[in-house]
Amino acid sequence: MFRVIRDLYVNDRRFTFGFTVLVFFVIISFVSLLSPYDMRAWNAVPRYLPPSAKHPLGTNSIGQDIMWQAMVATKNSLLLGAIAAAISRVIAIVVGLLSGYKGGIFDRIVMVMTDSFIILPMFPILILIATILRSSLNMVVLGVVIGLFGWAWDARLFRSQILSLKEREFTRTAVFSGLSTFKIVLTEHLPYVFPLVMATTINNVIWVIGMEVTLSMLGLSNLNTPTIGTMIYWALQYQAIFLEMWNWILTPVTICVVLILGLYMLSTSISEYLDPRTRLQMIRKG
Amino acid sequence: MLKKYYIPRLIQYFTVLFIGLTLVFVIPRLLPSNPVEHQLSRMMSQGQYLDPSAIEAMRETLEQLYGLKGGTFEQYIDYFKRLFTGDLGPSFTQFPTPVMTLIRQSLPWTVGLLFASLSISWIVGTVLGGIRVSFPRSRLARLIELLIMGVRPIPYYIVSLVLLILFAFLWPVFPMSGGYSMGVKVGFNARFILDLLRHAFLPILSMVIIEIGGWFLQMRNVASNIVEEDYVVYAEASGLPKAKIVFMYIMRNAIIPQITGFALNIGFIFGGALITEIVFAYPGMGYLLYSAILSGDYNLIMGINVFSIVGVSTAMLIVDLIYPLLDPRVRYQ
Numbered sequence: 001m002f003r004v005i006r007d008l009y010v011n012d013r014r015f016t017f018g019f020t021v022l023v024f025f026v027i028i029s030f031v032s033l034l035s036p037y038d039m040r041a042w043n044a045v046p047r048y049l050p051p052s053a054k055h056p057l058g059t060n061s062i063g064q065d066i067m068w069q070a071m072v073a074t075k076n077s078l079l080l081g082a083i084a085a086a087i088s089r090v091i092a093i094v095v096g097l098l099s100g101y102k103g104g105i106f107d108r109i110v111m112v113m114t115d116s117f118i119i120l121p122m123f124p125i126l127i128l129i130a131t132i133l134r135s136s137l138n139m140v141v142l143g144v145v146i147g148l149f150g151w152a153w154d155a156r157l158f159r160s161q162i163l164s165l166k167e168r169e170f171t172r173t174a175v176f177s178g179l180s181t182f183k184i185v186l187t188e189h190l191p192y193v194f195p196l197v198m199a200t201t202i203n204n205v206i207w208v209i210g211m212e213v214t215l216s217m218l219g220l221s222n223l224n225t226p227t228i229g230t231m232i233y234w235a236l237q238y239q240a241i242f243l244e245m246w247n248w249i250l251t252p253v254t255i256c257v258v259l260i261l262g263l264y265m266l267s268t269s270i271s272e273y274l275d276p277r278t279r280l281q282m283i284r285k286g
Numbered sequence: 287m288l289k290k291y292y293i294p295r296l297i298q299y300f301t302v303l304f305i306g307l308t309l310v311f312v313i314p315r316l317l318p319s320n321p322v323e324h325q326l327s328r329m330m331s332q333g334q335y336l337d338p339s340a341i342e343a344m345r346e347t348l349e350q351l352y353g354l355k356g357g358t359f360e361q362y363i364d365y366f367k368r369l370f371t372g373d374l375g376p377s378f379t380q381f382p383t384p385v386m387t388l389i390r391q392s393l394p395w396t397v398g399l400l401f402a403s404l405s406i407s408w409i410v411g412t413v414l415g416g417i418r419v420s421f422p423r424s425r426l427a428r429l430i431e432l433l434i435m436g437v438r439p440i441p442y443y444i445v446s447l448v449l450l451i452l453f454a455f456l457w458p459v460f461p462m463s464g465g466y467s468m469g470v471k472v473g474f475n476a477r478f479i480l481d482l483l484r485h486a487f488l489p490i491l492s493m494v495i496i497e498i499g500g501w502f503l504q505m506r507n508v509a510s511n512i513v514e515e516d517y518v519v520y521a522e523a524s525g526l527p528k529a530k531i532v533f534m535y536i537m538r539n540a541i542i543p544q545i546t547g548f549a550l551n552i553g554f555i556f557g558g559a560l561i562t563e564i565v566f567a568y569p570g571m572g573y574l575l576y577s578a579i580l581s582g583d584y585n586l587i588m589g590i591n592v593f594s595i596v597g598v599s600t601a602m603l604i605v606d607l608i609y610p611l612l613d614p615r616v617r618y619q
Contacts, residue, residue, distance in 0.1 A: 123557030210441030264439040
């Protein structure tokens, strides 16, 4: 595991970039715990300050330090991504593995339902949920809600892996030695699918971060919790564009773009590494 | 053919409809807060004094309107009955106007945006993808690939916002919001059409930028297998012009899967159109949804949901039904 990461880090520039970005933002998330200001408080610092040594990115119209605000926002957005991704991973793995292994009519029914979740326009449905829940939306609830809708595509991917795994010799050995279906899938098949789970997790986190930004811009999340989305929301509410307070509006936008690009490169790099055909090409190129 | 292709597609279509519409029915009833109480408390917080019997009467009316009367199962049957007749109930903030009328007014804008952005991104993405594969050593092709793939994962909202800041604020060549300028006479004349295009340019551009990536990637993957096929090698060996090989041999064969990809992405792209409209205040369904969120018009949000589900799944069905006409391999299976 460690060696693979090191090799990819040295050989694949996309991995180098993505990994650096991820590590950087994770470190920032931990540093944000030391924040000297209360992020919910308004007017904790003087308003409208330009960048200076004391406030490296200046302060905004509601009296918050933009740099610390952005760091806490990064932490919260990553946390939200982790919660939602964890939930949708569990659903995707259970659905994909069981449906692929069982096959037959069970598989058909489950797959028709999964396809429906792929096709359905999730954005309006999430808005419906968020509007009704508005008052009680906190990070965890939002993570659970987004997680419940983001599993379908990956379930399909995991299932296709299982379809080939279950024809292999060791599956039959396991069946004949009397292991239960659940155990076979969990202990024999899951380890094979696990690298793929990693790659899809990153993609899912990207989707969740984007969804959070979109819901927040509509005012449909807990606007007191700083996240990348709520930072943009407040900046726009206070007309940061017209006041030309670029330090306020562009900080969250830049973080969002860099974070998503980094994660995306990480995931393309990993999934190419996992695909034996492209790995052969890499070897041939030298 | 009928049994193997069309019947499963129809089953899929009705399942999507059923699951989607049931979700929209179940979600508000599963969640702890009650839309009727929510609506009532909103009205009371606006400072109106209502005596208890009036509140009771209001509650009764609202429950009737929202189809919340009777047992859950009865409500469910009633819900589908109303949907079949195209009745989505009245909008709450613009009271007796039916939700359906509001949707019908904003639908052409969204359809126009979707149609324009999809056709442009499909053509550009497909052609660029084909060229990228045909000229693997070209620096320019690689640069284009890097740019396209770099924008692809960024959320619709961020791309629209950045374009808005760049081309409507810092360098104001395009208007910031709206579908057409105030004071321009609506009609089929050059001035109005130009104005329309100027307003639609940035929304379409931001959607095209993101959507190109998907078509490009898929085209690249499919075409890179085709390049190694014997008939392409043969065409190259017999000295056919490169342009002919690229367009007639490689792309013609890689185009078909591009259409299946479309059917699966249509829900995502539709959501993107809604987001883009909100950023540019473009008067389509997305903006309608936004105003519904701002005013807490729960029935309008429900209606837009129902309409999106029916619209997206029907579009998918149409694409699936046309598909065999385009691909002889499916037709003669």
